[in-house]
Amino acid sequence: MKEFAQAPAVLIFDTFIRVYFSCRPSPDAHGQYLSYTGFVDLDRKNISTIINISRKPILPLGSRGAFDEFGIYPVSVIKHDNQVRAYYGGWTRCESVPFNVAIGCAVSHDEGKTFTRIGNGPVLSYSPDEPFILSGPKIRKFGDQWYIWYIAGKKWILTDTGPEPTYKIRMATSLDGIHWKKINKDLIENKIDEDEAQASPDVFFYDNLFHMFFCYRHSINFRGKNGGYRIGYAFSQDMFSWTRADEKAGIDVSQFGWDSEMIAYPHVFKLDRQVYMLYLGNHVGKYGFGAARLEDYSS
Amino acid sequence: MKWIKLGKIFDPMDHILPNNCREFAQSPQALVYDSFVRIYFSTRMKDETDKFLSHVAFVDFDKTLQNIISISQHTILPLGRLGCYDEHGIFPFNVMRVDRETIFGYISGWSRRKSVSIETSIGLAISTDNGFTFNRIGDGPILTASLSESFLIGDPFVIKDGDIYHMWYIYGTKWIEPVHQADSSERVYKIGHACSADGIVWEKEGRQIIADTLDENECQALPTVLKYRGMYHMFFCYRAAIDFRKNKTKSYRIGYAYSMNCATWTRDDTLAGIDPSCSGWDSEMMCYPHIFLCENKMYMLYNGNEFGRSGFGAALLES
Numbered sequence: 001m002k003e004f005a006q007a008p009a010v011l012i013f014d015t016f017i018r019v020y021f022s023c024r025p026s027p028d029a030h031g032q033y034l035s036y037t038g039f040v041d042l043d044r045k046n047i048s049t050i051i052n053i054s055r056k057p058i059l060p061l062g063s064r065g066a067f068d069e070f071g072i073y074p075v076s077v078i079k080h081d082n083q084v085r086a087y088y089g090g091w092t093r094c095e096s097v098p099f100n101v102a103i104g105c106a107v108s109h110d111e112g113k114t115f116t117r118i119g120n121g122p123v124l125s126y127s128p129d130e131p132f133i134l135s136g137p138k139i140r141k142f143g144d145q146w147y148i149w150y151i152a153g154k155k156w157i158l159t160d161t162g163p164e165p166t167y168k169i170r171m172a173t174s175l176d177g178i179h180w181k182k183i184n185k186d187l188i189e190n191k192i193d194e195d196e197a198q199a200s201p202d203v204f205f206y207d208n209l210f211h212m213f214f215c216y217r218h219s220i221n222f223r224g225k226n227g228g229y230r231i232g233y234a235f236s237q238d239m240f241s242w243t244r245a246d247e248k249a250g251i252d253v254s255q256f257g258w259d260s261e262m263i264a265y266p267h268v269f270k271l272d273r274q275v276y277m278l279y280l281g282n283h284v285g286k287y288g289f290g291a292a293r294l295e296d297y298s299s
Numbered sequence: 300m301k302w303i304k305l306g307k308i309f310d311p312m313d314h315i316l317p318n319n320c321r322e323f324a325q326s327p328q329a330l331v332y333d334s335f336v337r338i339y340f341s342t343r344m345k346d347e348t349d350k351f352l353s354h355v356a357f358v359d360f361d362k363t364l365q366n367i368i369s370i371s372q373h374t375i376l377p378l379g380r381l382g383c384y385d386e387h388g389i390f391p392f393n394v395m396r397v398d399r400e401t402i403f404g405y406i407s408g409w410s411r412r413k414s415v416s417i418e419t420s421i422g423l424a425i426s427t428d429n430g431f432t433f434n435r436i437g438d439g440p441i442l443t444a445s446l447s448e449s450f451l452i453g454d455p456f457v458i459k460d461g462d463i464y465h466m467w468y469i470y471g472t473k474w475i476e477p478v479h480q481a482d483s484s485e486r487v488y489k490i491g492h493a494c495s496a497d498g499i500v501w502e503k504e505g506r507q508i509i510a511d512t513l514d515e516n517e518c519q520a521l522p523t524v525l526k527y528r529g530m531y532h533m534f535f536c537y538r539a540a541i542d543f544r545k546n547k548t549k550s551y552r553i554g555y556a557y558s559m560n561c562a563t564w565t566r567d568d569t570l571a572g573i574d575p576s577c578s579g580w581d582s583e584m585m586c587y588p589h590i591f592l593c594e595n596k597m598y599m600l601y602n603g604n605e606f607g608r609s610g611f612g613a614a615l616l617e618s
Binding site for chain 1: 348379380381382383384386387410411412413414415418420422423435436437438439440441443444445446447448449450471473474476484486
């Protein structure tokens with residue numbers, strides 16, 4: 001793997017935290033990438049210290065014609081019984097648009113080091129109101145019920161440089177994490193315009209409230225600072241209706257450096273009385289991910 | 300069973316077709332009206348990449364199926380939008396009358412891929428103008444790939460039996476690596492089954508319901524089912540996975556299975572009662588069957604050589 005460390009997702013162990021992320025070999029002759037997921041283990045007492053890095057991807061790519069033949073990214077993990085389950089975006093390549101994505105599921109019996117698919121097809125895929133690009137899964141369990149927040153593609157916009165997709169945050173519920181019932185509505189109101197692209201719906205329960213950190217960008221001309229990703233925020237009493245309040249997110253692009261043009265793909269977790277956020281910087285994580293610690297919280 | 304062949308009843312080259320289509324009149328599917336029979340079919344045009352796009356059209360026949368009354372010249376259902384499951388074709392298109400005002404049209408939608416040629420999913424469009432035009436219920440499909448059915452969900456055929464809607468469809472099981480790198484992969488698919496309370500939200504059974512007779516790579520397609528005198532009769536077509544386009548011994552034949560309860564099916568192709576002719580339009584293969592009742596007679600529509608490039612024909616059940 002040569003480039004990118006995207007969409008960090010954390011699993012907490014006794015002495016370390018395992019951060020899953022997606023990365024890529026160099027692009028092929030046509031400039032196209034494959035994406036794989038691996039992990040890095042960080043010292044629980046000091047998350048700036050790297051203890052271990054996975055030697056190979058946690059899951060091989062799908063076989064010929066499968067929904068996840070060209071990429072496994074992003075990944076969200078959860079401990080369940082004695083296993084670890086991973087929900088991931090599986091990528092394929094198309095003719096009229098560059099790609100499509102659907103959500104797959106894999107399970108690990110070795111504490112999250114290696115995973116096996118639970119099926120060769122997706123666990124969550126397209127429907128009348130969600131025609132393409134189902135991705136960015138974030139798996140959660142509250143009580144006995146499973147929840148998955150994800151993004152669903154709305155339209156492909158034709159630009160000078162080819163078609164660009166736009167997508168919105170949605171959710172589904174389940175009793176077993178396998179058979180899902182979609183809510184079938186966009187959860188987060190638009191701020192930029194109706195074509196705003198929203199991603200990485202990271203839900204976190206803290207101080208009796210559901211908090212969602214996510215990222216959003218313009219639908220076109222979004223690869224630089226002006227239209228690029230920022231981190232957004234919304235809160236909810238019941239996980240189904242959300243009030244957007246980006247001004248409360250409390251994090252913005254830096255003046256200089258690796259996260260000066262954009263900040264994206266937030267993942268928030270509680271660790272030993274602190275709350276951390278991992279996130280991506282410029283070029284959507286081409287050069288790695290970073291962390292922030294919650295300093296001040298008021299509901 | 301024994302079928303009396305009525306010969307080819309429709310040749311697309313004899314007519315002007317809508318959407319700049321010429322050639323192909325595939326997977327004929329009938330809807331019986333008071334005074335005529337409307338047969339929907341898929342025909343083709345080439346796009347700017349020189350590949351085919353399949354469009355839905357219909358031809359109205361009198362109830363003897365001997366005289367053509369008219370052919371659609373308008374767009375019955377436009378293809379899907381950019382990036383959608385049915386952007387590159389609709390083939391087949393299965394129609395079912397729900398009530399006096401409503402006809403459901405089940406879409407087998409095609410969308411082109413890179414590493415393999417194609418992906419398919421099933422969608423739904425509804426007609427409220429008595430089958431003249433159809434509108435999608437959404438841009439996305441109602442039935443698509445799932446955990447145990449990885450790709451190539453297509454060929455929907457729906458009936459309502461009592462309160463329950465049944466759909467028979469096909470799902471892909473594998474893409475076979477080509478022997479030579481330059482060749483494209485060939486696909487394998489099997490017939491599956493799903494149920495619904497409303498014809499819109501479906502629950503798959505999740506298993507192969509018709510046993511293979513050739514080998515594990517047998518391809519089964521276009522299931523068509525009629526409940527007649529308490530028994531369910533299914534006709535479908537089947538072929539080898541490889542070398543089936545020109546080789547007569549591997550090309551599509553009509554298969555048959557029956558069931559008393561819609562749950563277990565007994566396959567017996569010898570009971571199908573219909574085979575390729577010695578010569579002519581249906582001598583090299585027979586495919587894409589559709590059975591329906593009209594004025595108390597049971598008919599089969601089907602395609603012949605080159606998968607229906609030159610039209611479709613009919614047969615009448617003798618007894």
